[in-house]
Amino acid sequence: MIQDVVWGSSIVAMGAFAALFAWVAAGADLALPNYGPVIASAYRLRGWLFAGAVVILVAANYRTLGELPYVSLAPRPAGPVATAAAIGEQWAWSVSPNAFAVGQTVEFHVTSKDVNHGFALYDPGMRIVAQTQAMPGYTNILRYTFPQPGTYHVLCLEFCGLSHHDMKSDITVAAP
Amino acid sequence: MTTAVIETERSGRIGARAAVLAYLAVCGVVLLLMMLLGLAMRLAQAQSIELSPALFYVLMTMHGAGMVGIAGLGGAAIMWHFLRRYVPLSTGVLVANLVFFLIGAVLILGAGFIGGFAAGWTFLFPLPALSGFQWSVNAAAAYLLGLVSIGVGFLLLYLDIARGILSVYRGLGNALGVKQALGLAPLADGPPPAVAAATMVTIVNTTGIVFGAAVLIISLVNLYVPSFAFDPLAAKNMIYFFGHVFINATIYMAVIAVYEILPIYTHRPWRTNRAFYLAWGLSTAMVLIAYPHHLLMDFVMPAWVLIIGQVVSWLSGLPVLFVTAFGTLTNTYRSGLKWDVAAGLVFLGVAGWVVGGVPAVLDATIAVNGVMHNTLWVPGHFHVYLLLGMMAMMLGFMTYLAGAKSPFGMAPVGFWLYLIGSSVFVLSLLAAGSASVPRRFAVHLQAWLPYDQVGSLGACLSLAGAAILVVRFLALLPAAAREDAAKP
Numbered sequence: 138m139i140q141d142v143v144w145g146s147s148i149v150a151m152g153a154f155a156a157l158f159a160w161v162a163a164g165a166d167l168a169l170p171n172y173g174p175v176i177a178s179a180y181r182l183r184g185w186l187f188a189g190a191v192v193i194l195v196a197a198n199y200r201t202l203g204e205l206p207y208v209s210l211a212p213r214p215a216g217p218v219a220t221a222a223a224i225g226e227q228w229a230w231s232v233s234p235n236a237f238a239v240g241q242t243v244e245f246h247v248t249s250k251d252v253n254h255g256f257a258l259y260d261p262g263m264r265i266v267a268q269t270q271a272m273p274g275y276t277n278i279l280r281y282t283f284p285q286p287g288t289y290h291v292l293c294l295e296f297c298g299l300s301h302h303d304m305k306s307d308i309t310v311a312a313p
Numbered sequence: 314m315t316t317a318v319i320e321t322e323r324s325g326r327i328g329a330r331a332a333v334l335a336y337l338a339v340c341g342v343v344l345l346l347m348m349l350l351g352l353a354m355r356l357a358q359a360q361s362i363e364l365s366p367a368l369f370y371v372l373m374t375m376h377g378a379g380m381v382g383i384a385g386l387g388g389a390a391i392m393w394h395f396l397r398r399y400v401p402l403s404t405g406v407l408v409a410n411l412v413f414f415l416i417g418a419v420l421i422l423g424a425g426f427i428g429g430f431a432a433g434w435t436f437l438f439p440l441p442a443l444s445g446f447q448w449s450v451n452a453a454a455a456y457l458l459g460l461v462s463i464g465v466g467f468l469l470l471y472l473d474i475a476r477g478i479l480s481v482y483r484g485l486g487n488a489l490g491v492k493q494a495l496g497l498a499p500l501a502d503g504p505p506p507a508v509a510a511a512t513m514v515t516i517v518n519t520t521g522i523v524f525g526a527a528v529l530i531i532s533l534v535n536l537y538v539p540s541f542a543f544d545p546l547a548a549k550n551m552i553y554f555f556g557h558v559f560i561n562a563t564i565y566m567a568v569i570a571v572y573e574i575l576p577i578y579t580h581r582p583w584r585t586n587r588a589f590y591l592a593w594g595l596s597t598a599m600v601l602i603a604y605p606h607h608l609l610m611d612f613v614m615p616a617w618v619l620i621i622g623q624v625v626s627w628l629s630g631l632p633v634l635f636v637t638a639f640g641t642l643t644n645t646y647r648s649g650l651k652w653d654v655a656a657g658l659v660f661l662g663v664a665g666w667v668v669g670g671v672p673a674v675l676d677a678t679i680a681v682n683g684v685m686h687n688t689l690w691v692p693g694h695f696h697v698y699l700l701l702g703m704m705a706m707m708l709g710f711m712t713y714l715a716g717a718k719s720p721f722g723m724a725p726v727g728f729w730l731y732l733i734g735s736s737v738f739v740l741s742l743l744a745a746g747s748a749s750v751p752r753r754f755a756v757h758l759q760a761w762l763p764y765d766q767v768g769s770l771g772a773c774l775s776l777a778g779a780a781i782l783v784v785r786f787l788a789l790l791p792a793a794a795r796e797d798a799a800k801p
Contacts, residue, residue, distance in 0.1 A: 138684070139680065139681060139683075139684050140684055140685065140747040140748070140749065141747065143672075143675050143681055143685065143690075143747060144743070144744065144747035146675075147671050147672050147675060147743065150671045151668045151671045151672070151697075154664070154667050154668050154671070155664060155668055157642070158642070158660070158663075158664035158667070161642050161645050161646050162645065162652070162657075162660060164646070164647055165579075165645045165646065165647065165648055165649075165650040165652065166649065166650060166651065166652065167647045167649065168647060168648065168649025169646075169647040169648075169649075172581065172648075175643075175646070175647075176584075176643055179639070179643045179646075183588075183635075183639050186635075186639070187635060190631060190635070194627050194628065194631070197627070197678070198623065198624055198627060201623075201678050201679065201680045201681070202620060202623065202624075202679070204680045205616070205620075205679055205680070206612070206679070206680075206683045207612050207616050207619070208612070209612075209616055210616050227443070227445050228445070251439075251443050252437070252439055252440045252443050253437050253440065253545065253549070255610070255686075255687055257687070257751070259749065263749060263758070263760065264684075264748070264749045265684045265685075265688065265749040266684065267683060267684070268610055268683060268684070268686060268687075269610050269611075269612050270610045270611045270612075272545050272546060272549075272611065272613070273439070273545055274544070274545060274546075275545070275546060275611075275613045276613070277610075277611065277612040277613055278612060279612070292751060294686065294687035294688070294751050294752075295437070295687060296370075296432075296433045296437075296440075296753040297440065298370075298431075298432070298440065298443075298444060298445050298447060299366055299367055299370065299431075299444075299445055299447050300366065300445075301370075301753065301754070301755075302366065302751075302754040302755050302756045303756075
């Protein structure tokens with residue numbers, strides 16, 4: 138899942154940066170007799186590092202901007218698309234219909250009757266697979282294709298008051 | 314410029330220093346209280362203590378507002394302290410800002426602990442008005458007025474800073490080093506790092522506060538005149554623009570402590586060059602543009618705005634972070650530096666800022682945000698650069714001002730407890746976020762408790778470390794009032 142890739146790459150990158158700072162800190166009490174040549178080399182290195190950072194930036198954005206969750210930018214799926222209304226209201230979800238089949242593509246039309254809510258779709262293993270905001274006066278369309286059977290869960294991920302944590306609903310996905 | 318420096322040094326030196334110390338004393342005390350609230354929330358999520366959801370969300374709202382407030386206040390103290398070496402500033406305005414802050418704090422605390430207001434520090438419209446009978450309209454108004462009071466104080470401060478900068482540099486572009494960045498003027502004539510940083514912060518925060526004030530007033534009117542409706546999406550844009558700019562500016566203010574304090578220890582000047590000025594100029598623009606990364610899950614936003622939000626978020630931290638991180642490493646590298654707690658905290662602050670950039674940038678990526686938004690990944694990433702970055706710089710500045718000549722006593726223990734505890738704490742949040750644990754939930758599932766338990770342990774250690782450092786600062790306040798106390 139994306140979360141595992143993000144967690145793993147974050148740990149590696151954060152660890153590398155932390156190690157670099159620790160290494161410089163550990164050797165800081167030693168005094169270089171001639172700092173000039175070192176700083177000149179460091180500035181050349183900075184140029185290369187900056188160029189490397191820009192390459193990573195461009196590559197990462199090019200790669201990730203091809204996978205946007207916005208229906209307005211995504212191609213229409215070849216098969217049929219079901220529509221479901223998902224309406225948030227302090228502190229309950231109304232999702233209708235809430236039963237689908239594996240492989241079915243569903244467009245959730247998400248809105249709110251009162252305050253801002255967050256429509257987060259959790260898989261049967263309680264990992265988020267998709268989400269969008271539920272805002273009064275607006276309808277966000279979230280498209281998702283269910284890959285596995287089981288009970289999916291809808292949790293509210295935008296703080297909405299006293300029973301925010303209890304604002305849950307279930308979606309059943311049947312095997313084909 | 315020389316005249317201005319001399320005049321600044323002559324006018325009210327003791328009062329100015331006392332005002333900065335008062336800022337830091339308030340920040341230190343509030344920091345400990347807010348960390349205590351944070352620990353209580355983590356313990357409640359771990360089911361180690363019992364808190365009603367109503368109280369949990371009050372604590373959450375107070376914690377958020379309090380931490381953002383003192384991050385701004387602490388950053389302002391650092392910036393003001395060093396900036397007045399280069400431009401004339403009004404101590405009266407500095408004190409006025411603190412008074413407005415304290416008035417605002419009283420209103421906010423009253424709204425929360427008396428009125429039960431718990432809409433989150435971001436007061437997303439129209440939640441303050443639609444509490445489900447949990448708090449009154451007056452409680453919501455007290456909270457919003459508290460934020461208005463704090464905003465007015467900061468706006469006055471930034472306007473005075475702008476006045477001081479303009480009186481010496483005759484233009485914000487000159488003070489930002491735009492001519493040096495473009496190669497149109499000699500580097501030797503460029504502004505010192507503190508001036509460039511303060512100019513950037515003044516530009517972005519003045520803009521941000523104006524938008525924040527506007528949405529606060531709109532929300533206030535809506536409380537009493539519900540027919541005065543406002544577009545929730547527009548309100549959200551304004552709130553996150555203000556919030557994003559304000560919290561980002563805290564670290565851009567605090568980093569001045571790095572530019573000014575670290576060279577004292579390394580005996581190497583902080584070099585300003587074309588890349589330095591270019592970085593601060595670019596960051597000024599990009600901090601203002603990056604805020605849509607808070608709205609990536611609002612699919613009705615124009616897609617191009619959200620795409621810009623992602624791209625600029627990747628770009629925005631890079632310039633200043635790059636020159637500051639690289640400058641810190643080269644300035645420190647084999648410098649013969651004799652570490653003490655002040656130098657260690659300032660250095661840690663830059664490391665925390667850099668490390669915290671990783672999960673922040675990833676979360677600003679739309680494809681990642683789709684599964685990470687509003688999970689504990691979000692407080693995880695901002696606690697890295699606030700706890701280990703901004704607050705470390707502020708604690709370093711406090712330790713430095715309290716007098717490096719004074720005995721450190723338990724301070725090294727405080728440093729290591731703070732570093733280890735904060736690291737454990739933020740990693741527990743990030744791990745929980747990657748496991749899809751939501752943020753801002755008063756009650757957690759059984760499967761999520763291990764993250765909360767480890768996080769509670771980290772928070773305990775971090776709080777203990779911060780307490781040692783803050784208590785040392787408070788104990789040394791009389792000595793810190795002397796002008797030469799800070800020399801290591």
